[in-house]
Amino acid sequence: MISIFQNYGGLLLQGFGQTLICSIIALFFALVIGSGFAILEVMPNKLIHGLAKAYIELFRNIPLLVITMFFYVVIPMYIAKISGFAAGTIGLTLYSSAFIAETVRSGIQSVDPGQMEGARANGLSFWQAMRYIVLPQAFKYVLPPLGNQFINLIKNSSVLAFVAGMDLMYQGNVIASDSLRSMATYLCIGLLYLIITLPLSYYMRYLEKKLAA
Amino acid sequence: MKKVYQKLGLLFALVVMVMSLGACSNSSSKKNVLADDKKSNTITWGVKADTKLFGLMDVKDNQIKGFEVDLAKAMTKQILGKDGKARFLQVTSQTRMPLLRNGNIDAIMATMTITPEREKQVDFTRSYFDAGQAILVKQNSKVKSVKSLNKKGAVILGVVGSNSVQNIKKFASKAKVLQLTDYSQALTALKSGQGDALTTDNGILYGMSVENPGYVVRGGAFTKEPYGIAVDQGQTGLKNAMNKALTKVEKSGQYNKLIYKWFGHVKGFDLKEAYRQ
Numbered sequence: 001m002i003s004i005f006q007n008y009g010g011l012l013l014q015g016f017g018q019t020l021i022c023s024i025i026a027l028f029f030a031l032v033i034g035s036g037f038a039i040l041e042v043m044p045n046k047l048i049h050g051l052a053k054a055y056i057e058l059f060r061n062i063p064l065l066v067i068t069m070f071f072y073v074v075i076p077m078y079i080a081k082i083s084g085f086a087a088g089t090i091g092l093t094l095y096s097s098a099f100i101a102e103t104v105r106s107g108i109q110s111v112d113p114g115q116m117e118g119a120r121a122n123g124l125s126f127w128q129a130m131r132y133i134v135l136p137q138a139f140k141y142v143l144p145p146l147g148n149q150f151i152n153l154i155k156n157s158s159v160l161a162f163v164a165g166m167d168l169m170y171q172g173n174v175i176a177s178d179s180l181r182s183m184a185t186y187l188c189i190g191l192l193y194l195i196i197t198l199p200l201s202y203y204m205r206y207l208e209k210k211l212a213a
Numbered sequence: 214m215k216k217v218y219q220k221l222g223l224l225f226a227l228v229v230m231v232m233s234l235g236a237c238s239n240s241s242s243k244k245n246v247l248a249d250d251k252k253s254n255t256i257t258w259g260v261k262a263d264t265k266l267f268g269l270m271d272v273k274d275n276q277i278k279g280f281e282v283d284l285a286k287a288m289t290k291q292i293l294g295k296d297g298k299a300r301f302l303q304v305t306s307q308t309r310m311p312l313l314r315n316g317n318i319d320a321i322m323a324t325m326t327i328t329p330e331r332e333k334q335v336d337f338t339r340s341y342f343d344a345g346q347a348i349l350v351k352q353n354s355k356v357k358s359v360k361s362l363n364k365k366g367a368v369i370l371g372v373v374g375s376n377s378v379q380n381i382k383k384f385a386s387k388a389k390v391l392q393l394t395d396y397s398q399a400l401t402a403l404k405s406g407q408g409d410a411l412t413t414d415n416g417i418l419y420g421m422s423v424e425n426p427g428y429v430v431r432g433g434a435f436t437k438e439p440y441g442i443a444v445d446q447g448q449t450g451l452k453n454a455m456n457k458a459l460t461k462v463e464k465s466g467q468y469n470k471l472i473y474k475w476f477g478h479v480k481g482f483d484l485k486e487a488y489r490q
Binding site: 072073074076077081083084161162163164170173174176177178180182183 | 311331374375394398401405406407
């Protein structure tokens with residue numbers, strides 16, 4: 001295992017960086033898009049609710065690999081040339097945003113409706129009430145499941161390997177076939193994923209405790 | 214105190230995991246594969262299932278078909294006798310080595326080039342097919358040969374774990390090489406414009422151009438890629454039996470029949486060069 005790190009340190013580092021960048025981009029946009037659709041889904045307007053629901057159900061129920069392959073193969077054929085890294089990151093963002101939307105929606109709905117009514121009665125608009133009263137409470141409720149989604153997102157970023165996205169898993173495949181030592185290579189790869197996910201997992205737990213107090 | 218125990222438990226679990234993984238990596242290398250195969254009257258071959266002409270899964274009846282599969286069947290009959298059974302397991306360039314080493318397959322016949330690095334890990338028989346690396350491009354592509362790919366901005370597609378992605382760096386060092394998981398994926402990527410050319414052994418590329426009329430093999434072969442059958446290190450009995458069986462299949466003319474069956478209709482393929490006495 002140590003020799004893998006010594007001989008292929010550059011490749012591993014490059015893969016680690018790509019995985020990290022992809023995860024951060026996807027995490028940010030998935031959180032923004034997901035929260036947006038969660039709010040749209042709880043809006044009283046039937047049409048908006050329906051559209052948001054359709055988006056979530058679509059991306060939640062198609063395998064990530066299929067979404068990614070769609071962006072890697074179909075989009076370049078007809079619309080614009082995008083790299084494997086971009087295709088993978090877009091796929092990962094859309095896929096994760098659907099799960100995050102569902103998580104955040106459950107959080108919004110677990111906030112007592114009286115909170116919203118009270119805020120509106122005090123003269124806040126729907127968006128103001130959402131922003132200042134409902135969402136802060138909702139996020140507190142859903143922090144644990146949201147943390148799960150974040151960790152899943154990072155692990156799912158290994159889908160980039162299938163579209164030559166140069167991520168950790170891709171470099172793992174390359175190293176394993178070059179060194180002919182698959183066991184040691186994939187152990188190294190697993191370890192490097194842990195380096196990203198474990199601190200996140202602990203941070204989420206810390207955040208949970210802090211907000212619960 | 215409870216926390217300390219928790220942490221110790223976690224560490225212990227990790228250690229056990231790593232050790233068990235390490236243990237299973239070298240447990241199966243001591244037995245005699247040839248004797249086991251004779252007892253069970255079966256040889257398990259690792260073959261490709263995504264490579265037209267060599268080994269391709271036929272979706273109609275779920276059987277892998279191709280030159281390598283037929284050759285493996287013929288050789289199995291030579292080694293085990295008329296009633297010998299050949300079992301086929303689908304492998305990729307990435308999975309074939311681990312599967313051989315942990316004993317899931319007895320031998321690899323999966324378009325595997327004999328190279329010095331690989332010879333450190335497995336034992337090869339002599340070559341059963343002499344391929345050479347080439348490139349596949351779109352019919353209207355400006356790429357004339359591998360030399361025109363040696364520039365910045367050119368993207369060459371290959372398959373991870375194949376010998377050709379290592380070689381191409383020598384011939385087109387300035388191009389970017391993308392390694393995809395298998396040949397059908399690499400071809401799909403070529404079709405959707407993710408790269409300028411697909412590189413691998415010509416035998417495989419001919420198979421792709423047969424299926425996809427808009428794509429052609431350009432510039433001829435620029436390396437020599439002798440395919441060998443790989444067995445686990447130390448299985449000398451099995452290796453010798455395979456070499457003998459290969460000679461018999463070649464001498465009986467069965468080999469040439471198989472070459473004709475699979476490559477006879479391929480445009481640009483030189484049958485005479487592939488035939489063996």
